[in-house]
Amino acid sequence: MTEVIVAAEIADGRVAKPTLELLTLARRVGKPVAVVFADAAGVADTLGEYGATAVLSVLDPAIEEFLVAPKAEALAQIVAERQPAAVLITSSAEGKEIGGRLAVKLGSGIITDATDLAADSATTQSVFAGNWTVRASVTHGVPVVTVKPNAIAPEPAPTQAPVSEVSVTISEAAKGARIVKSEPKAASGRPELTEAGVVISGGRGTGGDFGAVEALADALGGAVGASRAAVDSGWYPHAYQVGQTGKTVSPQLYLAAGISGAIQHRAGMQTSKAIVAVNKDPEAPIFALADLGVVGDLQQVLPAVTEEVKRRKG
Amino acid sequence: MKILVLVKYVPDATGERGFAADHTVDREASDGLLSELDEYAVEQALRVAEEGDAVEVVVLTLGPDDAATAIKRALQMGASAGIHVLDDAVAGSDALSTSAILAAAVRKAEPDLVLCGMASTDGAMGVVPVMVAEHLGWPAATLGASLEVADGAVTVRRDTDTASLTVTATMPAVVSVTDQSGEARYPSMKGILAAKKKPVQTWGMSDLGIDPGSVGLDAAWSKVDQTTPRPPKEAGQIVPDDDGAGSAALVEFLATGKFI
Ligand SMILES: Cc1cc2nc3c(=O)[nH]c(=O)nc-3n(C[C@H](O)[C@H](O)[C@H](O)COP(=O)(O)OP(=O)(O)OC[C@H]3O[C@@H](n4cnc5c(N)ncnc54)[C@H](O)[C@@H]3O)c2cc1C
Ligand SMILES: Nc1ncnc2c1ncn2[C@@H]1O[C@H](COP(=O)(O)O)[C@@H](O)[C@H]1O
Numbered sequence: 001m002t003e004v005i006v007a008a009e010i011a012d013g014r015v016a017k018p019t020l021e022l023l024t025l026a027r028r029v030g031k032p033v034a035v036v037f038a039d040a041a042g043v044a045d046t047l048g049e050y051g052a053t054a055v056l057s058v059l060d061p062a063i064e065e066f067l068v069a070p071k072a073e074a075l076a077q078i079v080a081e082r083q084p085a086a087v088l089i090t091s092s093a094e095g096k097e098i099g100g101r102l103a104v105k106l107g108s109g110i111i112t113d114a115t116d117l118a119a120d121s122a123t124t125q126s127v128f129a130g131n132w133t134v135r136a137s138v139t140h141g142v143p144v145v146t147v148k149p150n151a152i153a154p155e156p157a158p159t160q161a162p163v164s165e166v167s168v169t170i171s172e173a174a175k176g177a178r179i180v181k182s183e184p185k186a187a188s189g190r191p192e193l194t195e196a197g198v199v200i201s202g203g204r205g206t207g208g209d210f211g212a213v214e215a216l217a218d219a220l221g222g223a224v225g226a227s228r229a230a231v232d233s234g235w236y237p238h239a240y241q242v243g244q245t246g247k248t249v250s251p252q253l254y255l256a257a258g259i260s261g262a263i264q265h266r267a268g269m270q271t272s273k274a275i276v277a278v279n280k281d282p283e284a285p286i287f288a289l290a291d292l293g294v295v296g297d298l299q300q301v302l303p304a305v306t307e308e309v310k311r312r313k314g
Numbered sequence: 315m316k317i318l319v320l321v322k323y324v325p326d327a328t329g330e331r332g333f334a335a336d337h338t339v340d341r342e343a344s345d346g347l348l349s350e351l352d353e354y355a356v357e358q359a360l361r362v363a364e365e366g367d368a369v370e371v372v373v374l375t376l377g378p379d380d381a382a383t384a385i386k387r388a389l390q391m392g393a394s395a396g397i398h399v400l401d402d403a404v405a406g407s408d409a410l411s412t413s414a415i416l417a418a419a420v421r422k423a424e425p426d427l428v429l430c431g432m433a434s435t436d437g438a439m440g441v442v443p444v445m446v447a448e449h450l451g452w453p454a455a456t457l458g459a460s461l462e463v464a465d466g467a468v469t470v471r472r473d474t475d476t477a478s479l480t481v482t483a484t485m486p487a488v489v490s491v492t493d494q495s496g497e498a499r500y501p502s503m504k505g506i507l508a509a510k511k512k513p514v515q516t517w518g519m520s521d522l523g524i525d526p527g528s529v530g531l532d533a534a535w536s537k538v539d540q541t542t543p544r545p546p547k548e549a550g551q552i553v554p555d556d557d558g559a560g561s562a563a564l565v566e567f568l569a570t571g572k573f574i
Pocket of ligand 2: 320321322323349351352355374375376377412416429430431432433434435437438439440441442443
């Protein structure tokens with residue numbers, strides 16, 4: 001059976017959830033082989049639990065010092081060596097850039113933002129703010145596919161995943177964009193926005209007070225999101241923006257509070273499984289998407305709900 | 315110094331967008347315009363030009379006849395010249411062909427810096443800038459929330475989920491900027507009049523030394539075989555929050571969905 005290369009993402013020493021989703025999808029196409037751009041000793045067990053049949057660890061210092069290009073070069077060398085049936089990468093900003101460079105190097109077609117993958121590597125994508133579904137396949141070369149987080153539920157399939165270190169040659173050309181400074185951001189302590197099962201987002205209608213939004217998110221164990229209007233007003237950091245130029249989320253529950261539902265916002269949340277809107281204006285376009293719409297003041301509705309949720313949870 | 319801004323002509327996102335029978339984007343269905351996200355790239359180029367000496371800003375688009383609209387808008391904003399890569403053979407090109415053609419055009423235009431938007435508002439792949447860089451063998455400092463050009467190098471701030479990175483590349487380089495980089499200007503009346511006299515060249519595949527058979531829909535490296543409009547969403551339940559009825563309904567919704 002042929003192999004499928006999965007570019008694994010490690011965050012805080014743990015395998016990121018989207019990587020487990022990639023492994024689950026990869027098994028439909030072939031034997032998953034995980035590539036880790038770090039020391040893999042601490043993560044091999046988890047990767048194996050989700051079906052990785054081998055773990056390749058790439059430890060070149062250029063990976064940390066330069067943007068994107070060294071990772072793409074390393075993957076290209078691994079693909080040339082192992083001739084996999086496909087390469088799967090998480091559809092993050094960096095993941096897509098790795099995929100783009102890899103596709104050029106391999107002379108392969110690339111599909112980004114897939115939400116599903118068939119055994120023959122045919123993909124499903126959701127485009128135009130979620131209004132269209134597209135099925136596409138790569139017709140040349142080794143398919144390079146980036147997959148949206150939360151598209152499917154990860155399923156374990158325990159195997160043994162032996163770890164081996166692979167040495168790669170990073171060219172001078174790949175060392176062009178140097179990371180001269182990296183300032184870590186403070187962690188919110190909440191689940192990662194793109195991975196969270198529940199996302200509570202606030203918009204201009206919060207008037208700048210995200211307290212009620214955060215409190216409900218915490219009561220439900222969810223992440224906090226924001227509209228661009230809220231971000232542009234300086235009320236919430238850009239890293240939490242949902243939409244076309246922010247994050248795409250696909251949680252089990254998306255609650256939009258004080259958000260009108262502009263097309264650019266919908267582009268980032270329309271594929272959520274259940275959508276709830278809380279808005280004062282009964283004409284707000286967000287209500288057209290909502291499974292449940294509450295016409296009211298979010299500063300009253302959200303705290304009331306939070307209190308009841310806490311009471312029921314005990 | 316010469317800055318080449320790559321801009322895309324896209325269907326208006328606020329209009330009806332859909333697919334034609336051959337599964338390519340239906341360009342008839344709605345009006346097109348300069349991608350709003352590429353306006354940020356034009357803006358950054360103009361700011362570099364305003365701060366530096368002898369900086370020339372040229373805009374380039376690859377697209378159908380109507381894509382001239384995108385060039386015109388950028389010229390009105392203040393770019394000094396335009397290049398329209400126009401060839402019937404290009405229709406239906408995917409990211410691989412598009413980036414190969416753009417890279418060939420960059421080689422011919424010989425800029426010091428290529429500026430792109432973070433993603434096109436239609437395809438939204440966000441891959442073309444790095445792919446162009448990969449074809450050229452140039453460094454790419456992408457997704458800049460700010461941009462600075464000094465001493466033959468370009469520096470951007472790139473925000474990731476966990477860190478704020480400062481990335482520096484020696485020119486020639488490819489850079490893309492996000493919508494965090496600074497509001498794009500509206501064309502002034504003076505700019506609109508001046509744009510009429512600015513030169514726009516048209517290049518075809520033969521000008522770029524590209525075999526027309528190697529680009530376009532039939533030569534694409536990926537193929538769309540099905541496009542389906544999403545069925546209209548069933549109307550949900552709308553509850554006014556009179557006397558707490560809305561919050562009660564929301565709590566019930568959460569309980570039914572096992573979120574509590
Ligand atoms: C190229 C481009 C990219 C963009 N990318 C994004 C993106 O990634 N993400 C994004 O979100 N936007 C994006 N936008 C902006 C988008 O078009 C909208 O401007 C934005 O989403 C509006 O945010 P909002 O809904 O919070 O604000 P508004 O549209 O002002 O809506 C505020 C809503 O709050 C309601 N409200 C007010 N007070 C209360 C209250 N007390 N209780 C309940 N409801 C209340 C109002 O009725 C209103 O419906 C983009 C735009 C462009 C041009
Ligand atoms: N046809 C095109 N003509 C000119 N520039 C383009 C074209 N397609 C993409 N670009 C550039 O590449 C960026 C990212 O595009 P994409 O990868 O399609 O999301 C855009 O913001 C443009 O700067």
